[in-house]
Each structure stands twice: as C-alpha cells, then as structure tokens.
Amino acid sequence: MKRTIRTAALTACALIAALGLPAGVAQADTATPRIDLRVLVVTDGGPATRAVEAELDGEGIPYTEVDLNSASRPTIDASFLSDTVDGRPRAKFQAVVLPNDNPFATGPEMAALAAYEQTYAIPQVDAYTYARPEAGLQYYVYGGYAGSLDGITAGVTDAGRAGPFGYLDGAVPFEDNDASVSESYGYLAVPLVGADFTTYVDAPVPGTTGRASLVGEYRHDGRRELVVGFVYNQYQQQFKLLARGIVDWMTDGIHLGASRNYLAVHVDDIFAADDRWNSTYDCTPGDVDCTDPGATGSTIRMTSADVAYATSWQETNDFTLDLAYNALGSEDFKEENDGSDPLLTSLVADKDDFRWVNHTYSHEFLGCVQNTTVVPWVCATNTDGSTQWVSQAQISSEISTNAAWGQANGLPIDTTELITGEHSGFFVTPQQPVDNPNLASAFTANGIQWAGSDNSRDPQQRQVGSALTVPRYPVNIYYNAGTKADEVDEYNYIYGSRAQGGSGICDDNPATTTCLAAPLSTTTGFDDYIVPLESRQALGHVLGNDPRPHYVHQSNLAEDRLLYPVLTSVISQYRALYADTAPVVNLRQKDIGAELQRRAAWKSALSAGTVTAYRIGSDVTVQAPAGTQVTATVPAGTTLGGSEYGTAYAGERSGWTASTGSALALTLPAPAVSLTGTPASADSVETTSTAPGTRIPAGLTD
Template sequence: MKRLIGTTLFTTGALVAALVLPGAPAQASEREPRIDLRVLVVSDGGPATDAIAAELDAAGTPYTEIDLTRADRPVIDAGYLADTSGDRNRAKFQAVVLPNDNPFPAGSAEMAALVNYERAYDIPQVDAYTYARPEVGLQYAVLGGYAGSLDGVAAQTTAAGLSGPFGYLEGAVPFEDNSPTVGESYAYLSTPVAGADFTPYVEAAIPGTTKRGSLVGEYRHDGRRELVVTFVYNQYQQQFRLLARGIVEWMTGGTHLGASRNYFAVHVDDVFAADDRWNSTLNCTPGDVDCTDPDAVPDPIRMTAADVDHAAAWQTSRNFTLDMAYNAAGTVDFRADNNGADPLADRFVAKRNDFRWINHTYTHAFLGCEQNTSTVPWQCATNPDGSIKWVSRQDVSDEIALNRVWGQTAGLPLENDELVTGEHSGLRVLPQQNTDNPNLGPALGDNNIGWLASDNSREPGQRQVGTATTVPRYPMNVFYNAGRAAEQVDEYNWIYTSRAQGGSGICEDNPATTTCLPAPL
C-alpha cells in the first residue's frame, strides 16, 4: 500500500542518464567527462558480490555484471570501460564492485585497465570481501588483529561512518547468531597500516585487546578509493541488510538511479471476525470439513476489549503501529446475536486513531471461483458446459463497498484505494484456480481500488489487476486458529513432525514442500 512504501533514498529521476563530476580529467577535450549512472559488478560467483548485485536489483539501480567463471565473458579493457560521447570522454560506469581488491592473476592487464580507469575518472571501487592485509591498507590479522567468528557480536559505526555513508544507522550493527553449532559470520578485524590513508566506517572490538578493528573502511591510495569489507556475508544476513544501503551510498556518492525503500508493517487480518480454535486433543479444528469427530464442538476465538487496550499499549511502548484489516460483518453479526452489544467493536472505534485500517471485505468471502468443498482439497465449481463458475462482479463489488461504508460510518481513518481480499482470493491460486477471477479487475475499478494485497509466497512480483497494483505481503506462520502459544505449538508439531514422533506425518508424505522437524517443539 502507498503508505508502506517508506522513504526514497537518492534518486536522480527516470530520465537522467549520466552525471558530470567536477575534478575528473578531460582527455578528448577541455569539457568535463560524462559519467554514466551504471555500476560494474565483477563477480566470482561468491555470495558477497551476489549480495551487492541483489541490493542494486532491489533499488532498481542499473548495473552490468561480468562473471569471471564464464569463458565467454567480455574482456575488461580501456575500450570496455570508457569511450567518447560527442566531444566529451565518457566513463561507462560510476562505480566498480570486485569480489576482492584484485581478483585477477598477477600482472593482469584487466586489473591494470581498471586501475587506470578509476584514476582517470575518480571511480570508486568496492572490495566486496577481502582479508586484512597491507594491500588494502590494513595490518595482517595475525599482527594484533583477529580472524574468526563474529557470531553475536555488535559492531559499531564510527563517527566518520555516521557523518558519511552510514549516517542512517541509529545503533549497533548486530551480527547474526542463529545457531550455537553453526558458524555464520566469519570476519577479519585489523587496524590500518602505519601511514595508510584509511578511514574505518564500521568497527568491532578485537578480542583480548582494548583496540577496535575495521570491518568496513575507505582506503585512499595511488589516486584511487576503495571500500574495504573484511567480513563474509550473503544477501539475506542481518549485518549485510543493515549496511547494504551505505555501501551503495558510498560507491555512488549518494547519486544513483533507483530508490532504496525500507519499510515494515504488520497486518492483523480478520479484525471483528471470529475463528474456530484448534483442538489439541482431536488434532483438528472443529468447524472445518476435515474435523468429523462427534465431539468436535467449535470454540470460537475473538478479541476482547481488553485485547484492544493491550495492543494499543504495546504499540506505544515500541513506537510501532499495527494495520487492522477488518471485516465489518463480524461485528454486525455479533451485535445481532448479543442484543446489539459488541464491546470489542466499541473499544476499537473509540481507539480507532491508534491504529491504521485496511478494507478486508465485508464478510471475508472467497472472491475467486465458486468453491466446491465436497472434495478435499476443494475444486472450482463448473457450469454445465464445463466452464468455471466465477463469483460475480456485483458480489465482489458489494464485499468491497459495504465494508468501506461501515468503516467510513465508524470514522475509521481509511485509505479508500487499498484492499485486502479474504485469503487474497480473486487472484489466481494454484492448483485449483490458475487465472484471476475475470470479474475481479472490473470490480476493483468500480470501487477505485489502486492497491491490492497479494501473497508474496505465491507471487513475489508486483503486477496490474484492473486499476490496482498488487502489493506482495509476507505471510507469517502463526495459525489463524491458535489463540494461545500452546495451541500454536501443538498444531505446528502435528503438521511438521513424523508419525513416529506423534505428528500427522504430513511432512513425511509431502517431502517436496514440507520438512519434518528433527524433534517436536
């Protein structure tokens, strides 16, 4: 949704193709050279260069990748790196990313071409991962430094880092430690060589000493600038995610095509509705079609007014706001069954401005094909001619409009062009429904919907559906039918442990999609 997109980092606009930097020498004429807004990524197939490429991909920053493991790759020479544009010299890349400070054989003409290019056009170089050594401005780690695991260590950004490319960081940079038996964060910690023009940006304490060693720093030498990174990482690790933006900021000088977006939100779906509770004795959910035991009596879960107060207080203590995706029929039906009373809805409405709100349709109806639930799994119902029966445009539109009207009447602070359909229905869902409901797009247009939630585990990319652009949401594996931690754990164990361990064996029967736990939680 629009408000979740977050803030835009350094963007020059879609039509800007090049940057003219002062101080770069002109060779073909007296005019300043043109420097294209594109990054050269030279990869050896390792995780570090792949991580930086992934960051550029995510931001939409143009780059060219050369894979050193390919025999048919282009040769890096002066002509590959620069040419002329009109009466000006042109540098084709604004920055260079290498796997380390020099990934080529000794005496390499390609490395010489890169060195000359970087000097001529003041092009920065990122050493994606290298060990501490004098060639990068650092002492060898054996000379009072450290080489080994950094699992669980909290690195710090230096004053130079905070006033420079890593100024967006507000605290420590924690290195992951997800398992006591697996090393996750290998690094070199060292201090600059005496006399080296080296500025540490991110440091950590060297074990057994009072000194701090560099993890990320800038080395200036021979008319060149290198960002020296001395810890190994991949694109998913926390430490890289925290530092990735600063690495791109450093290499581009804060000017690049694309935008870096950082956002996090938690959507609480089905607000006002009730869910049937998991039965830990019967190992099923009373009310579901597969829970046929005669003792399976539904036990509804529904928030209380006290839960609203707790959620609001939790938000305040953490400076965080929850998004409530609501179904108005839940409170309408509850009032009908309770002489017009609904303390939950009353409390939510009273504290409506403490939360954000998203239209989640009136009844949480399935808005794709009409479902035939006589089979497990369900199938799309069909017409006599074999064609699929679709939920109608009017029915889809009513679900959207009725819920919106209820929210507006209650004074909820809504963004009226946002929508989350029940189970992301209406969109294609495999294997039963391999296309969108053809009535979904027109109904979205009828209600001026511009942003439609989708399931990132099914469709990680955005696409257009009628008037709306999809926004992939990341599902959290907290079951809808669990209201207590013990129920969550019990159901999780039932699904993800083998029959020998007391589970259902679902994980054994479906090894391609489900992994059995080594032991119950």
C-alpha cells in the same frame, strides 16, 4: 620481491593517451569530466558480488556486470571504461565493484582499472578480500583473527558514523542462526603502519582486548578502496545493515535509485470471530478439513480491553496498525447480544488511531464455488464440466456492503483499497489455478485500485481489472491461535515429524521444511523459539528496502495478544540498530502499492535503456522519457528547480519526480564533489606492491 610504484603526473599528451582519446582533443584535458551514474560490477559468481548486485537492483541503481567466468566477456581496457562526449572526457562508471582487490588473471586489466580510478577519482569496492598488505592491512596473524564470525557484534567506528555508515547507531550484530553451521567467515586485521587506512567497521579480536578492522577505506596511489574483510550473502542481517553504506561510499551519496526501511502490519478479520485450534483433533473446527464429528471448539474475538491495549501500544511504539474489517462479524454479535457490540463501540471511539481497510462484508470465499464434501476441497463444476464461479454481483455485494457499513459507522476507510477474505478470488493452487474471471470486473465496478494478495503464492504486483495487487507477507502466528499454548501446539503439529506425532509435512518435503528437533514446550516455546524466529524474519524484510506489508489476524490481538511480542521485538531491534535519521517507514496499503508500481516502471525504464544520468562537477542531469517516474539519492541541500530535492532519509534526500521529457537538472550543494586524482599511465601503475610497514609472516611471499 618488493616492487616500486611510479606516480609521475601525465603531460597533456599522456593523459589523452591514457584515456584513449583521439589526437587533437587537447582541450578535453582541462574540461571537467562527465561521470555517468552507473556502477561497474566485476563478478566471480561469489556470494559477495551477488549481494552487492542485489542491493543495486533493490535500490534501482543501474550497473553493468562483467562475469569473469564468461568466455565472451568484454576486456576491461581504457576504451571500455571511458571515452569522450561532445569533446568532454566521460567516465562510463561512477564506481567499480570487484570480488577482491585484484581478481584478474593478468595485469593489464587491473592496470587499466587503476589508471581509470586515478584519473576520474572513481572509488573501488573490494567486495570480500582477505587481510594482506596489498589491501592496506597487516596479515591477520599480527594482532588480528581469521575464522568464524558467527554471533559477534561488530561496531561502526566514529569515522564510520561520520562517514558512509552514519545511518546506523553503532552495533552491527552478525547472525548465528544455527550453532552447527558456520554462517560467516572473515578476517579482522590491523592497518599497516604508515598506510592511509580508515577503519569504518571493527570488531573485538577473540582472545584479546583489542579490536581490528572489518570494513575500511584504503587510500593509495591516488585511489580509494573500500576493503571488506568478511564474506556474506544478500540475505544476512550484517550485509543488510551495511549495504546502504557500501553503496553510499562508492557513489559519494549521489546515485539513481533510493532505499528506505519499511514496516506495515495488517490485522485481518476485525469484528469477526476466528475459530480456535483443537489440540485433541489437530485441526480447526469449522475448517473444511476438520471432519471428525467430535471436533468442536470455541472462537476467539477481541474485546474492548484489547482495543485499549492496542491504542496504548501504538502510542508507546509510535506505530499504526492497519485494521482489515468484516462488518458481518459485528452484526452477528449484535444479533446474539441484544443489539450491543462493545468491540464496535470501542473501535469506533478510537477509529482515528488506526488505518482501516475493507476486508469484505462476510469474509466469503470469492473464487470458485467450493465443493467441501471432499478433503481437500475442490472447485464445484457445472454439468458440462466447467468451473462454477462466484458471480460478479456477489463479489460486488461483498465489497460495497462492507464499504457502506464502514462509512455509516464513521470508519475513515479509503474505498480504493481492498483485501478479500483468504485472498480469495485470486488463484490458489492446486484447486483453482486461475483467478475467478469475475474478480477483475467486480474490482473495476467498485473502483478498487489496490488489492491485497498473498506474497507466499503471488509475490509480484500485477493488474487485475482496475486494481494492482499489493503482495503481503504472512506472519507465522496463526489465525486460530489466541493463546501461546494454542500457537505452540499447532506449531508442533505442523512442523513435527510423524514420529513426533506431527503432520509429517517436513518428512515429505525436506527441501523446503525442516522438522523440529523436538516439540516446543507449550509453556516457553512461544517466547523462546517462535518470537525470536518470526521477529528475525520480519526484521529481514524491513532491512531489505521492501515495502510489502505483513498480515496477522484479530485473534492475535486478543487473549494472550500474540502479535505484540513479535512486533515489539522487531521495532525495538530496529531502533537499537538505526539512527533517528533512518526511521522505519509505516505506509498504508495504497501508498505501498504505488511504491511498488513506481519501482516496477523504473526497473523497466532502466532495462530498456531509456534513462541517461550523469554528473559534471556540481550538476547532475537525468534524462528520461516523459511520464517516467525518476528516483535518485543525493546529499542534503541538493536542489531541483530552486527547491530542495526529495525528502530526508538517513541523512540524504531521495524521492520520485515525474519526467516531462526534458532533462531534470539537480544542483549539488557546495562544496561540489571533488573529482581529484593523481593521473598516471596504465603502464606506470603497480597494483601488487607491498605497502609501508609490512611484516611478512613465515610461509608467505610478496
């Protein structure tokens, strides 16, 4: 049965009642409202609202969660949504995220939300809703589609590029990582005839030549809804591509927090030679677990030709590698080659083309003293049973000697940065469950402020002496592989079942490691399987607003140069997806560390409730304790103290500003943000009416 919608304007008294304002505050009816920079997320526990929350967390945007599954959750009514501050009406939330267009079991809460959105022009995101007239769409059976979206390539429309998704070049590919698993489900639908609906992202309708909406804006009853017609989780590429635009749409591009896409790659062991994988014995000669006396092998080391290739590749791809060097590798090579090291000569000649990081002089293990007479190794102990530790003096020597050698050879190093060999000195389980107690003091003695750590075992930044850690992502291209055949053979062993002649790790740990269906071809497996997999995983980090660097080894720049196919794939895919206004950000280690440090402090300030932010018309005010690094995203042209705020990215401005304790006053560019809407009383809002032009298929009722 159809029901009508009443949109009569309120009188001043009715507006006061709708806002829950006390009598006698009629002047608030004409005051420009205050809109707090906070998002309301109403969740049903599904993956779509969890994904939006993850994006808000990642960007540093404050939000309030209301869990529909919680018996103790607050009731969403006028007093929950708004009040007055200093006689001015206040909207407590700048945007509302719902799991669908109407998730409430009863009508009053949705009616209260609708009245709130109308009164303050608050946008609403329907995180995942099926195609139906209440969302401004025809049922999918009329020119649309419902089902798996795996592998489709959606596209940003002209309206989307001119609006919230302008940072994308156009294509929005949906993942299809496993042909046996349905990874994405959704609805492609045609907007209702006569509905005020703008499609931002569409896709081809299977079996037809037409396209239909996946994401669009539905304007009705003085409200705006972003209608998302597919389900997703926070890790899927399609969501990561659209997440920024969803946030910008709901906040009008004015919010606390910020987002950028980062990529940095550290190449460890520069000047050293890495031992090569032995495919006969399935181990690496020189490693403590390669004990068979017949297991011998050669080493892998870059050449001058590899340096020339690296500099050329960097110039072509407009990207800078970070080279983590071990000086003893060059000194040993010179000793064995009449005092000459062509690799050193080439790298010194091109030293300014790279960034350089101290990786210690000899790559010595700097944790406990290792007892390698057993496999796996254990920490050596003193007579009283206590652990033998590498001394502070020895750690300091490794740091300072390498730094002095680099400076003597003209390498432009920053002595506050360090990466220890194998991330040693930090804890490594199960043998060494705590840091070497001498590590912190050695860092402090040498002025180390930023120390690389292994994200796979130590993912959170933490303080160690004078240093903060910089967690690094390992790339699954092995240090002991110089050729594609080496890489694939070792890959087959590690991820192969025992029945396939593999290590059996996947047999013993099925929850965390999947066995290969069959061994990869040593001829084609690298290009056909490993490169797509590793580039997809690295690209996922890039698209996740995650500044953490990746790391590989110098052997991966030598021989078959295994790094480049993966890295070229990541960069080329990225540039095909993003507009030039959103370039990949390539930071050095200390700048990554500082970004992580600021984010942690910002998150702590938000959690403590010490940050207040709101906008009134064209003015944005942020109040935070003195010393707090404040971050916000605003439209281009926004000023702070008469100067344009922040730096440009994706068509907006964002940045970090140290609070002095006084309010930070940002001025938005003209025209100021419109805060218009058609006021209506809560009891006059109809939230389930059928929109114009509706056709109802058999079996469905309105």
